Amino acid sequence: MPKIKTKFICQECGYESLKWMGKCPECGAWNSLVEEIEQNSSKTYIATTNVVMPLTVDEIEVTEEERLKTGLDELDRVLGGGIVRGSLILVGGDPGIGKSTLLLQVSKNLLLKGYKVFIYQVRNLKSRLKLEHRG
Numbered sequence: 192m193p194k195i196k197t198k199f200i201c202q203e204c205g206y207e208s209l210k211w212m213g214k215c216p217e218c219g220a221w222n223s224l225v226e227e228i229e230q231n232s233s234k235t236y237i238a239t240t241n242v243v244m245p246l247t248v249d250e251i252e253v254t255e256e257e258r259l260k261t262g263l264d265e266l267d268r269v270l271g272g273g274i275v276r277g278s279l280i281l282v283g284g285d286p287g288i289g290k291s292t293l294l295l296q297v298s299k300n301l302l303l304k305g306y307k308v309f310i311y312q313v314r315n316l317k318s319r320l321k322l323e324h325r326g
């Protein structure tokens with residue numbers, strides 16, 4: 192059985208990479224790398240672009256997402272049953288309303304379940320900037 196090697200070739204400049212990248216490091220083009228299969232003995236290249244065919248609504252398979260319970264019933268209810276894997280949740284609210292406390296409680300619950308927790312906090316810097324008026 193011939194060994195199949197694949198590589199990704201930029202369609203703009205011909206740059207070759209063993210892994211897919213969103214941006215070509217050579218010419219800077221976006222989404223220009225296309226996977227090509229090289230068969231070991233011959234130098235035949237087969238372009239394999241990822242063709243995605245549209246589906247009708249009744250062809251779409253609906254699967255129930257596995258949701259991660261936060262340990263806070265009200266939060267799980269607001270999130271539609273818990274956190275969906277790979278999802279991003281924006282928690283917003285007035286200063287002092289308890290966003291950090293809520294997320295620390297969720298973090299504690301998830302840590303106790305053995306999950307790793309990463310927290311990024313985005314602050315509204317506009318109110319912290321002192322704009323100087325000149326002239």
Ligand SMILES: [Zn+2]
Pocket residue numbers: 201202203204205206215216217218219220223
């Ligand atoms: Zn390129």
